Amino acid sequence: MKVPAEFERYHMRLLGDEYGRFINYFRQPQEKHSLRVNTLKSNMREVKRILAEHGVEYGHVSWCKDGLWVSNASLDYMEHQLGLYYIQSASSMIAPQVLGPGKWVLDMCAAPGGKTTHLAQLMENRGLLVGNEDSIPRVRALVYNIQRCGVSNAVVTRYDACRFNECGERFDRILIDAPCSSVGTLRKSREILAKWSLGWVRSLAQVQKKMITAAYDSLVEGGKLVYSTCTTTAEENEQVVEHLLKERQDAKLNKVKLDGLKIRRGLTEAAEECGRIMPQDNDTEPHFIAEAVKNG
Amino acid sequence: MDEEELLHRLNRHYGSQYRPEGRLTLKKEKLFLYTGEDTKLKTDWAGLHIANADLSLTIEGAQKLGTTAAKNAVEIAKEEAEAYFRGEDLNGPEGNGPLILRTKDRIIGPGRLEDGKIRNILPASRKTRY
Numbered sequence: 001m002k003v004p005a006e007f008e009r010y011h012m013r014l015l016g017d018e019y020g021r022f023i024n025y026f027r028q029p030q031e032k033h034s035l036r037v038n039t040l041k042s043n044m045r046e047v048k049r050i051l052a053e054h055g056v057e058y059g060h061v062s063w064c065k066d067g068l069w070v071s072n073a074s075l076d077y078m079e080h081q082l083g084l085y086y087i088q089s090a091s092s093m094i095a096p097q098v099l100g101p102g103k104w105v106l107d108m109c110a111a112p113g114g115k116t117t118h119l120a121q122l123m124e125n126r127g128l129l130v131g132n133e134d135s136i137p138r139v140r141a142l143v144y145n146i147q148r149c150g151v152s153n154a155v156v157t158r159y160d161a162c163r164f165n166e167c168g169e170r171f172d173r174i175l176i177d178a179p180c181s182s183v184g185t186l187r188k189s190r191e192i193l194a195k196w197s198l199g200w201v202r203s204l205a206q207v208q209k210k211m212i213t214a215a216y217d218s219l220v221e222g223g224k225l226v227y228s229t230c231t232t233t234a235e236e237n238e239q240v241v242e243h244l245l246k247e248r249q250d251a252k253l254n255k256v257k258l259d260g261l262k263i264r265r266g267l268t269e270a271a272e273e274c275g276r277i278m279p280q281d282n283d284t285e286p287h288f289i290a291e292a293v294k295n296g
Numbered sequence: 297m298d299e300e301e302l303l304h305r306l307n308r309h310y311g312s313q314y315r316p317e318g319r320l321t322l323k324k325e326k327l328f329l330y331t332g333e334d335t336k337l338k339t340d341w342a343g344l345h346i347a348n349a350d351l352s353l354t355i356e357g358a359q360k361l362g363t364t365a366a367k368n369a370v371e372i373a374k375e376e377a378e379a380y381f382r383g384e385d386l387n388g389p390e391g392n393g394p395l396i397l398r399t400k401d402r403i404i405g406p407g408r409l410e411d412g413k414i415r416n417i418l419p420a421s422r423k424t425r426y
Contacts, residue, residue, distance in 0.1 A: 041359070076424050077378075077424060078377060078378050078424055080424070081355075081424055082355065082402070083355070083356070104333070126331060126332075127332065128332045128333040129332060130335070130337060143340075143341050144421055146341070146344075147345060147354070148355075150344060150356050150359070152317070152318060152331040152332070152343050152344040153318075153330075153331045153332035153333075153343075154332060154341075154342075155332065155339040155341065155343075156339060156342075157338065157339055157340065159337075167337055168336060169335055169337055
């Protein structure tokens, strides 16, 4: 894997002595895969039996009671199409659990639907779940997964996430899994390296700042927002959260925690309560999670 | 035909006693189940597609009606179910019309009986790749 000089310089400055371990993680082939049991249609015992029948070895994901590490990447069996489980990275199981179930829940950038369907099972198909996605091809993937997983409390919308607050509805829980520079996907695909530049990162951050403010303005008082990315840069993570704190002074950060998961703190004092999930700590893709409460 | 009438026809056709857990809506000949709360948002999709006006079911509809279906439900072997998910047609009993396929363990989905053949009506997106 050839790492561009700009990427290397940036991450060496960000990670210091740990850069070597960090970049080595992406050089290893992916041996561990994962899935989430869809409790709207099945249960852990049934899915374990199915995996055993297919000769797939499994182990529990320590931070998600419905998550399983599995030895096989090719899990598109009949039972998958029946919606009994969702093939999903273990790090993608973090944000919906930090957000938790609510009465009115918005998933602002919802496609392809892994987190939306996870939220639906946490909500037990009750309340209102809005899966928002403005790209038509990605909406198809979202609808496919909502249908496959038997989600019946969800609607799909195609609003511009940066202006969602203009739509007139307010929510008690909002998840923004923001489009990002996706360093976390490097193990699956090297494409990100070819287009990675600080200029690109900064342009993504501008959109993310609009999204987090629009999401915050779409909360009811006391409502909770979770902002997550699968990338490493401070521009797309801590600086986006700091932008929210500056623009909306009644916003308060909660300390991000999840049992069974090693979480590092945010890189700046203002965003210290945020969580950084590093690949070398949990054998997952890197992730960033912030939890903010309105009028907290 | 409205939602209630279609539900009545479905229960009569499959000999089932399905009582929806939420509101049914009929849009463009497709029957949806919605258990969410009402919103003013402009939506592209709402709820779960369970059936069609021609009495065929989706996989999710078969999973709901199939638990109590006493008619037009055929038990197949697991190997046949896997072949069906790969896109194959199956041999079936005489007769015509939509039916529910199940194995001894679980409900598999919808099919359409045509002169002793169970025609595969799974959408391409729901077939397995292996």
